[in-house]
Each structure stands twice: as C-alpha cells, then as structure tokens.
C-alpha cells in the first residue's frame with residue numbers, strides 16, 4: 001500500500017474525496033468531448049449535465065461532516081503530502097462557503113451571456129455591445145474579492161484564485177523590472193519580422209504525421225497519451241495514464257500547429273509525471289496556473305525554438321513536409337523566432353508577449369478598484385499598446401475585444417501567463433547542461449530532472465514554496481531577461 005498518506009483522518013478524507021474526484025473525472029471527460037467530438041447540438045443537455053455534476057461535487061465539498069474532518073486533520077501532525085491535501089481542500093472549502101450560491105449563480109449566468117455578447121461585439125468590432133456585461137462582471141468580481149477577503153488590494157483575492165499566494169506587490173515588482181528591459185530588447189534585437197515560410201500551405205495528413213513523429217521522438221507514450229483536434233488547443237489530464245492534448249490544423253504557417261503541439265505536450269508531461277501515488281487525491285494537480293504554464297512554455301520556447309532542437313528535428317520535419325527541402329535548418333530557426341510587435345496576444349513572439357500581459361494586468365487592476373471606467377477601456381487599451389509596443393489597433397476587435405477571458409469572468413488570470421514565462425526561463429537556467437542533450441534528441445535526463453524538481457509533487461506545495469524548495473527563490477524576472485538578451489541581442 002502507499003505510504004504517502006498515513007494519518008487516519010487524511011485517509012478518511014481521501015476515501016470520501018474519491019466521490020468528488022469521480023464526479024470531476026466525469027465532467028472533465030464530458031468537457032473534453034464538447035471540445036472535440038460532440039455534435040454541436042448536444043451542447044444544451046450536456047451543459048445541464050455538467051452543471052449538475054458540479055453542484056453535486058460542491059455539495060460534497062461543503063458537507064459539514066467533510067469540513068469537520070478537514071479541520072480535524074489540520075490540527076494533527078502531518079507529512080508534506082498530507083498537509084498539501086489539507087491546504088488544497090481548505091482553499092476549495094473557503095471559496096465554496098464564502099461565496100453565496102446566489103452570487104455563484106449570478107456569475108454563471110452573467111458570464112454565459114457575456115461570452116455570447118463578446119462574440120457578437122468582436123465580430124462587429126463594437127465594444128458598446130460588450131460594455132454593460134463587462135461592467136457587471138467587474139462588479140461581481142469586486143463582490144467575490146470582498147467575500148473572500150484580502151489584504152491591501154482587492155485584486156489580491158482574485159490573483160490568489162489562479163496563483164496561490166501571488167499578490168499585486170509581486171506583480172508590480174515583476175512588471176516594473178520586466179517592461180523596461182523588454183522595451184530595450186525589442187528596440188535592439190535583430191531578428192527579421194517575417195519569414196517566407198509563414199505563407200506556405202500544408203496538408204493536414206503529413207503535418208499530423210510530423211507532429212506524432214516529433215512527440216514520439218520526445219518520448220511521449222501513446223498508450224497513456226493522445227492527440228485530437230479542437231478549435232482551441234488545450235490539455236486535459238484525466239489521470240496518470242490518460243492525458244490528452246488537442247491541436248488545430250489551419251493549413252498554412254505550420255509553426256503554429258507545431259508549437260501548439262509542443263506547448264500542450266509540456267502541459268501533458270507535467271500531468272504524466274505527477275506521482276502516481278497521489279492519483280485521485282486533491283493534490284494530483286499542477287501547483288498553480290503559472291507553474292503549469294511554465295512547463296508548456298519551457299518546452300515550446302526554451303527547448304522547441306532553440307537551435308539544437310531545430311537542427312536535430314529538421315530531418316523529421318523535412319521527411320513529412322516536402323516543401324522544407326527548399327529551406328535550411330537556419331531558415332527554419334529564423335522562421336520559428338521572428339520578432340515583431342503585433343496587435344494580437346496569441347500570435348505574439350516570446351520577446352513581445354509579456355508586454356501584452358502587462359497591458360491587461362494594469363487595466364484589470366485599475367478597473368477593479370474603479371480607478372478607470374469600463375467605458376474608457378478601448379481608448380486606454382489603445383494608448384497602452386502604443387506605449388508598450390508602439391502600435392495602434394485600428395478597431396476594437398484587434399484591440400480590447402480580442403481575448404475571451406474577461407467575458408468568462410477570469411479577472412486575475414492573465415498574469416499567470418507571464419509567470420509561466422518567468423518560471424520557464426528559471427527552469428531553463430537551472431536545467432543547465434541537461435539542455436545540451438536535446439542536440440542528440442535525448443530527452444530522458446531533462447524529463448527525469450523536471451519530474452524530480454516540479455512534476456512529482458503535484459499540488460503538495462503552493463507555487464512559491466515549490467519554487468523556493470527546488471530553485472532557492474520564487475518568481476524572478478532576471479532569468480527571462482537574461483535568456484531573451486542572450487538569444488536575441
């Protein structure tokens with residue numbers, strides 16, 4: 001039997017948690033099906049089923065006898081894993097007991113309507129169609145912050161939902177260092193803004209074969225892992241032996257599908273390398289959104305866009321995509337690493353990307369405190385884009401309306417993207433010589449090291465504690481600045 005959980009109260013908690021896990025397991029799979037294979041009209045009844053399962057698991061989480069067990073365990077002498085279980089469950093209990101059901105329902109209804117309104121607003125490039133919904137979402141987010149409680153800044157309560165323990169003070173310190181450094185790198189770097197390969201078309205079949213070949217070469221075991229297609233690429237971990245990613249074949253500019261496969265593959269590897277003895281427990285999960293994103297960005301950027309990786313994978317790419325015969329490995333390297341300040345975040349290169357997040361972070365923070373009005377947002381957005389990237393959106397669709405996040409009520413989520421990039425660069429720094437093995441298409445050493453430093457613990461530790469334990473410090477922007485300077489200057 002597993003020796004990880006010895007305390008009898010913890011064992012009782014985990015026994016009861018299995019029901020919650022099973023409900024979530026089912027709804028995760030149902031959600032994956034929505035994004036991949038469900039016929040479109042199935043959505044109406046599927047949404048009801050998912051909502052009902054979520055109500056059920058909420059009922060189990062907030063059951064007074066379950067809460068009493070968690071409180072009892074808190075007073076006992078526990079090992080790190082057991083303490084992790086208590087910590088994660090207490091966060092869930094807090095959210096589900098402090099936010100009244102009526103507010104939760106209002107959020108669900110508002111965000112569903114807002115997402116529909118946002119789609120129309122973006123299509124028509126008309127912010128006023130979305131404005132009243134966003135005002136409501138900001139108001140509800142404020143209420144959530146008040147109910148959860150916070151120190152110093154209401155935004156801290158929301159940041160903590162996505163990145164435990166991360167605060168406005170942390171974010172301000174990071175962005176105040178990152179933004180001027182990035183501006184200087186953007187101005188001085190010499191990578192071309194375009195590559196002819198961006199306009200080359202490809203067939204889905206050969207591209208799919210290439211991606212499978214590359215993922216197999218990187219060691220993904222297709223008995224525990226699979227790749228499907230969905231409109232927006234994502235990763236889902238259903239357990240230690242069932243992790244799935246999705247990609248999207250657009251038929252042009254193959255680096256988009258290649259790097260989203262490597263990106264999602266990084267998320268998947270985290271899930272695949274969680275310690276199996278934590279399965280079906282609350283800590284069988286990533287440490288945070290930022291730490292999870294660091295694993296995808298590490299493989300996508302630090303490894304995938306590096307010269308050794310590009311050179312070593314070149315024969316595999318060429319084998320499947322015949323048009324690459326006309327291009328050298330260094331053409332490919334340039335194609336994968338062009339730099340250009342652009343309007344759309346999801347298309348941004350690794351040099352300009354965090355400027356997009358800085359814009360959103362500043363605006364979210366000011367909206368939440370009411371220092372700026374939602375009605376002024378489009379103009380402020382355009383001004384910030386000008387200030388940070390020197391470019392100006394010509395309409396709201398390519399400006400303030402481009403991202404779905406706000407319509408879904410995800411206020412406080414954007415900064416985790418930058419944390420992902422910061423931590424990816426930290427990981428790259430501390431991986432040191434292990435990165436050299438990539439040139440020989442050897443990934444086992446790197447993967448074992450990642451498992452040891454990050455993956456195996458799941459959510460045993462909060463993200464700052466995990467980073468300090470594994471690397472001796474928490475989110476430090478210097479590594480990213482150094483990495484980008486070395487690569488691009």
Ligand code: MG
Nearest residue numbers: 263267293296
């Ligand atoms: Mg990601």
